[in-house]
Amino acid sequence: MNDAPPSEITTPAEAAPPAARRAGATRHPWANLGSTQVVFLALLVTIVVGWILVAIDGGNLLTLETVVGVQQRSAALGIVAVGQTLAILAGSLDLSVAYLISLASLVAAEIMQAGSVPGAVAAVIAVSALVGLVNGVVITKLRVHAFIATLGVALVIKGVLDHLYDGPAGRVPESFQHLGYDRVGPIPVSAMLWAAVALTAWFLLSRTRYGYRVHAVGGDPDVARLSGVRTDRVIILTHVLCSLCAGIAGLLLASRLGAGVPTVGTDGGYDLESIAAVVLGGTALAGGRGGVAGTVGGVLLLAVLDSVFNQLEVNSFFKDVVRGVVIVVAVAVYARKRSTS
Amino acid sequence: MKRALPIFAVLAVLLAAIALANPFFLEPAGFLAFVKRAAPLVILAAGQYFVIVSGEFDLSVGSLVTVEVVVAARLIDGNEDATWPVLALVVVIGLLVGLVNGAVTTLLRVPSFITTLGMMLVLSGAVFLWTGGAPRGALSHAFRVFGRDTLWSVLILASVGVAAVLLMRADFGRTLIATGDNERAAALSGVRVTRVRIVAFAISGLAAAVAGILLGGFAGVSAQVGQGLEFSAITAVVLGGVVLGGGRGSVVAAMAGALTLEALFTLLNLYGISGALEFTVQGVIIIAAVAAGAVRLPFSLTPRKSKGDAHAAS
Numbered sequence: 099m100n101d102a103p104p105s106e107i108t109t110p111a112e113a114a115p116p117a118a119r120r121a122g123a124t125r126h127p128w129a130n131l132g133s134t135q136v137v138f139l140a141l142l143v144t145i146v147v148g149w150i151l152v153a154i155d156g157g158n159l160l161t162l163e164t165v166v167g168v169q170q171r172s173a174a175l176g177i178v179a180v181g182q183t184l185a186i187l188a189g190s191l192d193l194s195v196a197y198l199i200s201l202a203s204l205v206a207a208e209i210m211q212a213g214s215v216p217g218a219v220a221a222v223i224a225v226s227a228l229v230g231l232v233n234g235v236v237i238t239k240l241r242v243h244a245f246i247a248t249l250g251v252a253l254v255i256k257g258v259l260d261h262l263y264d265g266p267a268g269r270v271p272e273s274f275q276h277l278g279y280d281r282v283g284p285i286p287v288s289a290m291l292w293a294a295v296a297l298t299a300w301f302l303l304s305r306t307r308y309g310y311r312v313h314a315v316g317g318d319p320d321v322a323r324l325s326g327v328r329t330d331r332v333i334i335l336t337h338v339l340c341s342l343c344a345g346i347a348g349l350l351l352a353s354r355l356g357a358g359v360p361t362v363g364t365d366g367g368y369d370l371e372s373i374a375a376v377v378l379g380g381t382a383l384a385g386g387r388g389g390v391a392g393t394v395g396g397v398l399l400l401a402v403l404d405s406v407f408n409q410l411e412v413n414s415f416f417k418d419v420v421r422g423v424v425i426v427v428a429v430a431v432y433a434r435k436r437s438t439s
Numbered sequence: 440m441k442r443a444l445p446i447f448a449v450l451a452v453l454l455a456a457i458a459l460a461n462p463f464f465l466e467p468a469g470f471l472a473f474v475k476r477a478a479p480l481v482i483l484a485a486g487q488y489f490v491i492v493s494g495e496f497d498l499s500v501g502s503l504v505t506v507e508v509v510v511a512a513r514l515i516d517g518n519e520d521a522t523w524p525v526l527a528l529v530v531v532i533g534l535l536v537g538l539v540n541g542a543v544t545t546l547l548r549v550p551s552f553i554t555t556l557g558m559m560l561v562l563s564g565a566v567f568l569w570t571g572g573a574p575r576g577a578l579s580h581a582f583r584v585f586g587r588d589t590l591w592s593v594l595i596l597a598s599v600g601v602a603a604v605l606l607m608r609a610d611f612g613r614t615l616i617a618t619g620d621n622e623r624a625a626a627l628s629g630v631r632v633t634r635v636r637i638v639a640f641a642i643s644g645l646a647a648a649v650a651g652i653l654l655g656g657f658a659g660v661s662a663q664v665g666q667g668l669e670f671s672a673i674t675a676v677v678l679g680g681v682v683l684g685g686g687r688g689s690v691v692a693a694m695a696g697a698l699t700l701e702a703l704f705t706l707l708n709l710y711g712i713s714g715a716l717e718f719t720v721q722g723v724i725i726i727a728a729v730a731a732g733a734v735r736l737p738f739s740l741t742p743r744k745s746k747g748d749a750h751a752a753s
Contacts, residue, residue, distance in 0.1 A: 257719025
């Protein structure tokens, strides 16, 4: 280990925010101008440029309607992406979230139709925690690569969904639909839910031992293990939290659609989109570096881009092209910054 | 080779089970029909193997297959004379996409997961932007014969297989495995790591082009022709005992993994497991197969292993 150049060693201490990161700031000022700032800067630039473009087109980007629209559009993806951030930080990833979202929406709507809203919420939490537990146990105890493990679990859920449902099922009562549609001033309830989830994750990552361990395990699992971190437990807990986020997103989508829909998760492409948003937010795919704030910026950036394109009435296929380019360019910029620092 | 053996045993068991349920499978026609159906996935798996063994991913192959089929259909539009130029173009597109994937991954240092995910978005967006949302046109008979005619498919599959094996036996194959195993050591011993990886991505793009040609003939033109193939190909390679993260596994085993996956689908169909639950069984079997391969190795604390565990996504 001593022979390797110092820049390639990622010790848990270096990777762990925020105290350790601040200490590192004196050594690598550029590296710590952080991807988070970059992504929010990019967000700001996108808003300004988008506003100008839309204004030239004769519209207005910053109406109450679009501001609310951006928040509502990004809330579900945002919640999933927060969970995905935890998984990626710990050096793992979760490809099962899309199907889990569909499953959660159906569980919620079916039980709500039977009459119990709290029961439905409890059931969704239980189901998603169980899926997360399975993901985590398969990865750590059976030593299956996270990519294959979560892909396999995704297939299992897909099979169950296809077997049991042909289309939308269940019904969400009016009272629960407030979650999807109400807003306080310019802020939708769904965005508040997203904020609450993001703040919880931020608190866990930066203010608790669990957070330090996540960064340590993601930075280097062997070093973490030798330093006495029970890496398996950390990864399992991380996957449970990640799946819980997907379950919450499923609840939100059920409340918005008024029913459970077996394709809601895959139609939204929440698996790969959430990973893209996390990486766009500056979290390293290899784990150990990054955070929730960047992810929030990444999700907002994607939503603002979407909103600008909608106002300009750009072809939806062109949107996909731009989205693909933006994601790759952003990551190339981060890679460059890391290698020059 | 030790890692590769289980997959052949599993494949043999599955093939025997199919033959038990359907004796027609033992006749040349029956077996060749199976090989023909499996050919596109086997070729994709061979291409994906080169990328995975060098330590990377290629998620763009599914949408690349769709692009190839849709582009070919629109340009040929039923015109027999256009067949050969379009075939050449299809191959060039495949190579080009692979080269871009490789260049962005190595020169710009973007993790291949993200590079190829972005490529997937760009490709599927661009092709439907061009055709206006749905595939148009039709393939010529001369184009479709490759995927429709059993002899052609089997011949193409066989030549791809032989070419892949020869490539892995050549210097290129050794440097590729060395790169995936330990990039730094390979670079210090004089391997041009960047170039080797770019070539690996180009091979994967080429394989997607060939698979697209076969699927265009076999399955016809649709917007969903390549959907999900990237995950099937990666699954097949991993089933063959190739380690995500690079440096381990053989290309023959990867192709056997693809055959196994296809045999599994066939078997599930034969035994009448409903189309839906098929996915559940598939998911469980994939996890079980990979877990069985992983648990077998007792040295869980070696650096190699932990790299495969947690860092292959990078």
